[in-house]
Amino acid sequence: MKIKDGFMLRQFGENYIVVAVGDDAEDFNKLITLNTVGAFIYNLMENDVTYEEIVSAVLDKYEADRKTVENDINKFLADGKKAGLIDG
Amino acid sequence: MIFTYKIADVVFSADIRYKNTYLTMEDYLAPDEAPEFQIVITDEDLAQEKALSPYTLPDYAYESTAVYRKYIYIMIERYDAFFFHCSSIAVDNKAIMFTAKSGTGKSTHRNLWIKNFGDRVTIINDDKPIIRKIDGKFYVYGTPWQGKESLGSNISVPAFALCFLSRSETNSIGPIDTVSVVAKMMNQVVRPKDPRLMANALDLLDEFLKQVVCYDLRVNMDDEAAVVAYNGIFKG
Secondary structure: OOEEEEEEEEEEOOEEEEEOOOOHHOOOOEEEOOHHHHHHHHOOOOOOOOOHHHHHHHHHHOOOOOOHHHHHHHHHHHHHOOOOOOEE | OOEEHHHHHOOEEEEEOOOOHHEEEEHHHHOOOOEEEEEEEEEHHHHHHHHHHOOOOHHHHHHHHHHHHHHHHHHHHHHHEEEEEEEEEEEEEEEEHHHHHOOOHHHHHHHHHHHHHHHHHEEEOOOOOOEEEOOOEEEEEEOOOOOOOOOOOOEEEEEEEEEEEEEOOEEEEOOOOHHHHHHHHOOOOOOOOHHHHHHHHHHHHHHHHOOOEEEEEEOOOOHHHHHHHHHHHOOO
């Protein structure tokens, strides 16, 4: 799984915001905002990664149990797919 | 003929064919300075402007916007500059920018400031001033391209406040959250297609938003609107 080309994650003040770049950017008016965990997952997914790789990376980084982490990741993936952010 | 101009503290030359363009840009002539780059407008450039324009005007009317387009892209690429649509005024050497959807009443509101505060107010640019970062600080610059009423001055003023204007029955000014600000600004600023330039543009926007205070400004057309805005910005 991977973030599609044409998106860029930036930090504005305290906020992580995904913006569209490139040829389709003109049609993209909606911004996607992420929390810190979301931004961490986004960065992982700039490379092609598996679900399991994301889970272990998040578990390494954050003090949380597997169930919580999986819930966060599932939500990120569901939202990301809905927003057209994710390939595969 | 080739003329030399200085806009937003950048000197360049432009090969100008039409008197109309010369007159539009006259206040920014800088004949004694050394240009850092040159702008040449081709027939294709004029044709492109014409194609983009909602009106059908004679060729000369498009030369100035063609110059603007070439100039602003170089400014964005090389000079830490950007622009967005806003009416910008200077009050006691502090730049206040009013941005809104077209038809909201930016001009009306700007006029209320002039009516209330008189000589303390100078219009920097009524349409799309250039914002430029110099030594870590942002300045709002006047340019020859200054909107329908052609209001503006050849000055630079430190950026101070950015107001997102909307119409309302009553007047109020308050804070606005960063995500709304970024969303509104993203619709306004030029978004380069090159990811590297895009990243630079976004970094610049982030820095800019840290330096200016952003407001949600809701106004009617009464004199009081400018006073409420003024008090929020300078006494809040």
